[in-house]
Amino acid sequence: MSAILDTPVIDQSAPPLEAKREATIVVAGNPNAGKTSLFNSLTGLRQKVANYPGVTVESKMGQWTLSPELPPARLIDLPGLYSLAATSLDEEIARDILLGRGPTSMSADTIVVVVDATNLVRNLYLATQLIETKQPIVIALTMFDLAERSNLKIDVQKLSDALGVPVVPVVAKQRRGLEDLAKAVTSIIDRGRANSVVLLADGNNDHERQSTLIKRYALIERIVSDAVESTNEGKHSVSERIDRVVTHKIFGPLVLIVVMLLVFQAIFSWASLPMSLIDNVFSALSDAVRAHLPAGIFTDLLTDGIIAGVGGVLAFLPQILLLFLFISILEDSGYMARAAFLMDRLMRAVGLHGKAFVPLLSSFACAVPGIMATRTIENPKDRIATIMIAPFMSCSARLPVYTLMIAAFFSGRKVLGVISLGAVIILAMYILGIAVAIAVAWILKHTILNAPPPPFVMELPPYRIPDFGNVGHALLSRCSIFLKRAGTVILAISILLWALMAFPRAGSVPSGQDGDRAAQIENSLAGRAGRLIEPAIKPLGFDWKIGIGLIASFAARETIISTLSIVYNVGESPDNKSSLVDALRNAKRTDGSPLWTPLVGVSLMIFFLLACQCMSTVAIVRRETNSWRWPIFMVGYMLVLAYVASFITYQGGHLLGFS
Amino acid sequence: MTLDTIPRDVNARVASVEMNGAHGLRLMEMGLVPGAPVRVVKAAPLGDPIQVCVRNYHLALRRVEAQSIEVTLGE
Numbered sequence: 001m002s003a004i005l006d007t008p009v010i011d012q013s014a015p016p017l018e019a020k021r022e023a024t025i026v027v028a029g030n031p032n033a034g035k036t037s038l039f040n041s042l043t044g045l046r047q048k049v050a051n052y053p054g055v056t057v058e059s060k061m062g063q064w065t066l067s068p069e070l071p072p073a074r075l076i077d078l079p080g081l082y083s084l085a086a087t088s089l090d091e092e093i094a095r096d097i098l099l100g101r102g103p104t105s106m107s108a109d110t111i112v113v114v115v116d117a118t119n120l121v122r123n124l125y126l127a128t129q130l131i132e133t134k135q136p137i138v139i140a141l142t143m144f145d146l147a148e149r150s151n152l153k154i155d156v157q158k159l160s161d162a163l164g165v166p167v168v169p170v171v172a173k174q175r176r177g178l179e180d181l182a183k184a185v186t187s188i189i190d191r192g193r194a195n196s197v198v199l200l201a202d203g204n205n206d207h208e209r210q211s212t213l214i215k216r217y218a219l220i221e222r223i224v225s226d227a228v229e230s231t232n233e234g235k236h237s238v239s240e241r242i243d244r245v246v247t248h249k250i251f252g253p254l255v256l257i258v259v260m261l262l263v264f265q266a267i268f269s270w271a272s273l274p275m276s277l278i279d280n281v282f283s284a285l286s287d288a289v290r291a292h293l294p295a296g297i298f299t300d301l302l303t304d305g306i307i308a309g310v311g312g313v314l315a316f317l318p319q320i321l322l323l324f325l326f327i328s329i330l331e332d333s334g335y336m337a338r339a340a341f342l343m344d345r346l347m348r349a350v351g352l353h354g355k356a357f358v359p360l361l362s363s364f365a366c367a368v369p370g371i372m373a374t375r376t377i378e379n380p381k382d383r384i385a386t387i388m389i390a391p392f393m394s395c396s397a398r399l400p401v402y403t404l405m406i407a408a409f410f411s412g413r414k415v416l417g418v419i420s421l422g423a424v425i426i427l428a429m430y431i432l433g434i435a436v437a438i439a440v441a442w443i444l445k446h447t448i449l450n451a452p453p454p455p456f457v458m459e460l461p462p463y464r465i466p467d468f469g470n471v472g473h474a475l476l477s478r479c480s481i482f483l484k485r486a487g488t489v490i491l492a493i494s495i496l497l498w499a500l501m502a503f504p505r506a507g508s509v510p511s512g513q514d515g516d517r518a519a520q521i522e523n524s525l526a527g528r529a530g531r532l533i534e535p536a537i538k539p540l541g542f543d544w545k546i547g548i549g550l551i552a553s554f555a556a557r558e559t560i561i562s563t564l565s566i567v568y569n570v571g572e573s574p575d576n577k578s579s580l581v582d583a584l585r586n587a588k589r590t591d592g593s594p595l596w597t598p599l600v601g602v603s604l605m606i607f608f609l610l611a612c613q614c615m616s617t618v619a620i621v622r623r624e625t626n627s628w629r630w631p632i633f634m635v636g637y638m639l640v641l642a643y644v645a646s647f648i649t650y651q652g653g654h655l656l657g658f659s
Numbered sequence: 660m661t662l663d664t665i666p667r668d669v670n671a672r673v674a675s676v677e678m679n680g681a682h683g684l685r686l687m688e689m690g691l692v693p694g695a696p697v698r699v700v701k702a703a704p705l706g707d708p709i710q711v712c713v714r715n716y717h718l719a720l721r722r723v724e725a726q727s728i729e730v731t732l733g734e
Contacts, residue, residue: 082685082688082689083685083688085684085685085688087685118715119714119715119716121690121714121715122689122690122714122716125688125690206678206683206684207678209678209684210676210678210684210687213684213687213688213692214687214692214693217690217692217695239717240700240712240717243700243701243710243717247701247703247704247710248704249704250704252703252704253704337719340719341703341708341710341719342703342704344703344707344708344719344721345703345705345706345707345708346705348707348721354708354719455682455685455686455720455721455724456708456719456720456721456724457685457686457689457718457719457720457724458718458719458720459689459716459717459718459719460710460716460717460718460719461716461717462716462717
């Protein structure tokens with residue numbers, strides 16, 4: 001018996017079944033239904049993250065050994081979706097693949113539909129839609145242990161009979177039911193794949209859609225009430241009791257602040273130890289190479305270009321790891337949705353979605369993962385607006401610039417006798433970044449990204465203890481994504497910038513001595529460019545040496561420190577920071593007045609806060625928006641903002657009598 | 660009355676959902692179809708969005724969205 005809705009069929013044509021050695025199985029299901037957990041349990045570490053062709057949605061692929069005799073099947077983890085009527089890019093991708101409209105390499109031999117046993121009715125909505133496409137389907141009933149514990153008695157056989165597809169209860173974490181699932185899938189594959197992909201019409205207008213929808217829910221309710229016995233009606237869940245504190249009017253925001261502080265502490269303090277370790281290892285490596293190879297262009301390329309570039313890439317890893325450790329734990333536990341719930345009203349004041357909070361928060365560590373995290377925002381205009389303002393969140397790469405300026409000009413000074421002036425200035429930079437972001441978001445949402453507010457409708461999943469296997473998988477994939485996507489760009493640009501500073505060669509003097517290095521950089525393409533832009537940056541208080549730093553720091557903001565070290569002839573190892581501070585304090589303009597003043601320091605900090613001096617951000621925006629339009633727009637408007645703000649700071653500061 | 664106006668922790672049922680494009684469709688797909696029992700759990704600290712319990716799970720939606728859902732009080 002199959003009690004599936006009789007819906008009109010609109011398309012029966014399908015591409016012919018091509019011969020394949022390995023079976024392709026896709027895992028589909030609602031968000032929060034335990035899809036990723038199941039995928040991880042089935043594939044273990046044999047998985048990789050890739051992008052769907054032509055778009056920016058991520059796909060996870062892995063190998064699943066169905067039985068020892070068969071070659072392992074290819075398992076594809078689709079983005080979560082609630083319905084075949086997609087409302088976001090993620091859902092569209094998943095739907096297209098499920099309906100056979102995606103790339104042929106991803107057309108499925110079997111669909112494993114993940115259904116949350118504790119939330120059967122809503123999960124079965126998608127499942128029945130899929131069953132009606134008449135494709136080979138196996139339902140994996142996840143969270144079966146939780147359902148049992150909350151006194152839901154599910155008659156699996158009855159459910160399977162009513163739906164007309166195999167239903168296998170699983171508990172992914174304990175690996176329960178995985179073999180049964182493999183058997184069910186194998187026997188479906190053996191039966192052969194249906195030759196036609198049937199697209200069903202959920203109705204052509206709102207009225208038809210609505211009546212199909214109501215019929216579908218009525219059908220599901222009938223199936224579920226037949227197959228499930230519940231003795232748990234009307235009781236308030238544990239999650240609801242936790243929410244009494246976590247989303248409480250007063251305690252809720254407090255909990256959010258504590259969580260944020262913890263994340264910040266991790267990114268800024270805990271990450272610094274492994275970061276400086278990586279830094280030291282790479283400068284030691286660089287020194288070793290210099291000591292053993294003859295001085296010359298090749299050695300320079302190896303040490304200043306490649307080794308420095310790789311070190312610069314890897315130095316980001318501790319922060320990214322820690323950030324995503326927290327993000328995955330918060331997401332897995334169900335807290336992330338609560339954060340969006342708490343923040344939505346505030347975010348909406350500037351026209352953004354509550355979900356924009358997490359990407360923006362992440363951008364305080366690094367805009368690259370932050371921008372990657374905007375994928376959960378369904379409305380494309382909202383998503384672009386969020387991406388456009390993410391780089392204003394003062395990321396950790398700005399910190400070295402801030403701390404250098406503070407060490408040079410504001411160290412030891414106190415505000416009100418106790419608070420260090422440096423801390424106040426850094427805090428002011430963060431607040432300024434947020435303020436500018438709010439203003440820009442508001443302007444964008446009222447001009448080029450004007451759109452009615454998108455639907456907010458967001459599930460608040462039950463709280464769960466995070467599965468550390470899942471968290472580990474998420475960390476691994478984030479790191480590999482960063483290394484592949486941002487890392488390669490950072491490396492390429494650092495080699496390019498090395499070339500800008502290494503050519504043309506300054507005479508035949510063997511390099512290696514600090515004095516030679518300064519002469520080299522002054523004569524190089526970058527040095528000439530620095531002189532070229534000097535008239536433009538003079539009103540900001542900058543000279544051509546800072547100009548070289550600005551050009552070099554386009555690769556990554558912290559590069560300005562090593563560049564200034566070379567320009568000021570103090571060597572570029574991080575231990576020499578104090579000598580760089582001295583060099584800055586002693587630097588003079590041609591008229592003998594000090595070049596670097598506190599006002600120049602503040603002007604430079606503001607420029608670094610507001611300008612998009614980060615090729616990695618540009619590259620990730622290019623990827624995420626699939627066009628060069630947005631990254632170019634971003635670099636342009638941020639540069640204008642930074643210039644204007646630094647101009648006002650320096651000139652205004654002068655007028656007010658600061659120096 | 661509409662879902663945004665009913666008191667919290669009171670059992671109600673969905674009477675109708677205003678279909679304004681994908682928006683209303685999504686609300687119904689999430690289980691808020693006519694006849695479904697629904698309960699407002701709470702509002703966020705700033706008064707909006709609200710948290711509702713429908714079909715044994717929790718959903719956050721903004722007040723403007725809740726406005727498009729007519730409900731009747733009682734079991």
